Amino acid sequence: MRLFPIIRVRTYTLTMLMHIVMFAVLVLSIRPADGFPNHTDDYMDEDLATFDYYKGTDEFDEGNRTQECEECVPELCPLPLGCRAGLVQDSCGCCSQCANLEGQTCDLGQRNVYYGLCGENLECKLYRSDGADVEEPEAQCVCLSQKPLCGSDGQTYMNICKYKEAAYSNPGLNVSDGPCLKFPIIKVPPHNLVNVMGSSIAFLCEVFAFPMALVEWRKDGKEVILPGDDPHISSRGGPQKYELSSWLQIEEASQTDSGTYRCIARNELGHVSATAILGVLPPGKKLFLHLDNQTWRRRGRFLNKFPMAQASKMDEKHTMREWSSLEAARSSEIQYRE
Structure with missing residues (x-):
């Protein structure tokens, strides 16, 4: 009758010893400063100072584009409508989409990542408006030619880009060099x-x-x-x-x-x-x-x-x-x- 209490005490003692041993092994396996370093290295600061943010962004965007783009099926592409500055390829190079108009924000270079690409007769340039309270200039679509044109509707278009926008809604619109007499x-x-x-x-x-x-x-x-x-x-x-x-x-x-x-x-x-x-x-x-x-x-x-x-x-x-x-x-x- 007294055997069962003795067995239960020994079993409890063995269980406690096993828990203590496992805790000791876990503590010894963790090396200090692996999770939260308590010092800084000069070489890390140097790497951050020379880090090319825009290059890193390009590589990140390229990686995302590769992962997101699936097999191109042109028949499944949506039909772009109302594109007054023409068409450009999307970020995957598969479907056509509306190009950005003059004055709209754009992606620099030839990569269509976030804002989009400029349309016909336009280029993406860094622009800072006078008195703007911004740290960095933003990229905007700028017309390549700033010569005014006189439309057959009697209106003066300050450049060919403005004329192209108007001609989209008025296909019969013609222009001549110089502003209209006003x-x-x-x-x-x-x-x-x-x-x-x-x-x-x-x-x-x-x-x-x-x-x-x-x-x-x-x-x-x-x-x-x-x-x-x-x-x-x-x-x-x-x-x-x-x-x-x-x-x-x-x-x-x-x-x-x-x-x-x-x-x-x-x-x-x-x-x-x-x-x-x-x-x-x-x-x-x-x-x-x-x-x-x-x-x-x-x-x-x-x-x-x-x-x-x-x-x-x-x-x-x-x-x-x-x-x-x-x-x-x-x-x-x-x-x-x-």
Whole structure:
């Protein structure tokens, strides 16, 4: 009867000994620092400093492409539609897909990996826009030729790539060298301004035309043209091709400068004009601007009542802010009353 307890004690003791031996073997088999190194080697830093990231990326992409690409069966390829820049091969070199348009992000070189390849008459170049807050420039599709073309639809295409895009939807579209003759268009007209005496005021007028337009300024409909060599009048080309930007600046404005100013753009095809009203208020008194027979909008919404604006030396900024949000639906003269 006492034999069974003795056997159970011996079996338990043997089991514990086996567990201790196995744990000791496991501990001895693990070498220190295999999983988490506690030191660094100089040669590792040197390897990282000379590592070619782009080459490594190419090799990685090539490996992925080899693994992902299956046997090419052209009959199973999807039909690409709406490809305005032509067709290119996909990353596996099997199916056709739409090429990237001008200005779209692209893959450098001839490898179609992520962004895609550029279309006909385009090449992929690194591009950094002015003032862009980016560490590295991005690659974009750029047209090989920047010569303007005149379309049979009367539109000027800045390069052959823009023409090809338009021709996709209009197969009968033809072009000739050079831009189309264009009547002057005022793209950015001067805006109505109100300020106090002694301030600086500037009107801007942006014009598009071909041949290039000449811009002149007139005041109150008088025939006297403001002199082109006046230091307060400046013009320069841009911001786009065949555009001209002209500024009229008035320094230390007085009440005699109040009135209607006209920007006139002309070339051999004709002329066009746009007007703006300038109101100059004396800083020592509070004057009200009575806007009679005028329909006004503020941020796109019509106002039921005519707005009244007042200015003094203390609220000059407030007055300018209020007037900058008002838009006249039709022009009229500004009248003053105390």
